[in-house]
Every structure is written in C-alpha cells, then in structure tokens.
Amino acid sequence: MIKILKNIFQAIDNSYNVLVLKLSNATWVSYPIIKGRIHLAGKGEIQFGSNVKINSSFRSNQVGLSFKTAISVASEARVMIGDNVGISNSLIYAWKSIIIEKDVLIGGGCQIFDTDFHSISYEARVHRGDNETKTREVIIREGSFIGASSIILKGVEIGARSIVAAGSVVSRSIPADEVWGGNPAMFIKRLSANNSLIVK
Helix, strand or coil, X not given: CHHHHHHHHHHHHHHHHHXXXXXXXXXXXXXXXXXXXXXXXXXXXXXXXXXXXXXXXXXXXXXXXXXXXXXXXXXXXXXXXXXXXXXXXXXXXXXXXEEECCCCEECCCCEEECECCCXXXXXXXXXXXCCCCCECCEEECCCCEECCCCEECCCCEECCCCEECCCCEECCCECCCEEEECCCCEEEEEECCCCCECCC
16 A cells, blocks of 8 residues: 555656656656656756756655755756766756766755855845856766765865765865865865775
C-alpha cells in the first residue's frame, strides 16, 4: 500500500514538473530525473544536460533539512547544468551566469549565488534604489563535490574534482584537486590525480 501511494505521489509530481519546465525557458539533452517538485522562477535560460538527477523533496533526501530544489534565473541570466549532475534540495540563484559542469554532486541544502542581492553601501541601499549590486559568474568545474549546507558566493570558481566540506562558505575560487572547508572556506588537503588524498 505504501509503495502504491509513493508511486501515485511521484506520478503527480512528474506531471507538475513537466508543466513547470515547459512554462519556463528550460531546455534539456534528456529530461532530468526529479524526485519531488522542482521550483523554477525567472525568465532567464536554464539548460540541463543528460542524466541530471534532482532531489526536490524532504522524502527524497533529508540531508540539509531543505524541502525542495529551487532555480531562479533573472531575465538576462543563464544556468547551465552539465551531464550526470546530481543536486539535492538546493537553491541556485542567477542574476548573470551559473555554470555547473558534468559529473558534479551538490549536497542537500546548498546555496549558490552569483550576486550579493543588495549593495554593501548604506546610501545605495536606502537612498539610491539599491541598484549598485555586484554580480559575477559562478563556475563549478567537472567532477567536483559540494558538501551539504554549503554556500557558494559570487565570482567563485570551484576547480575540477575539488571537494567543498559540508557547511562551508566559499567566497574565493578553489583550484582543481583540493579539499576546502570552513567559514570562510580554507585549504585543507591536496588530492591526487585519481581524487584520493595525498598522504604526506
């Protein structure tokens, strides 16, 4: 009985997701596998590669304590998600460009922003319409792994095969084949070519 109910709920969610993706500017090489209901907002470009898997419900992944995956793309912005990417209950918010290359894993409850959302200047925020917001492209290179509840900020490039430890706040770019973690994220270890830790 429980299995039947799960199948019914997933069928309803699938119909919802098809409608949401068709109403947005989303395109795909192959239709993404989505568990739960995805949230898409904005009029910008969203592109999915092949074999993209997205958890977007608490029942599909409890890690990170988030309830859905949400992608918001401003009118002139783009979000490009490569082949074999896995995303769990995370927020991707683009005012300019967020590129996620192939084979990337994004853990539960992560947030990726390419903007500050507001000016850091009090005068600009309060008296000049808050129109001096800084925005810079985010790139997450192939094979990297973003641990649960991490935050990736504007202008950051995560190098290929690198790992961001859970709960990190990444405010500067990370080279390829390294482990970083903390707030702000700092270098922890170098990885070998086959992505295992180098023992010193």
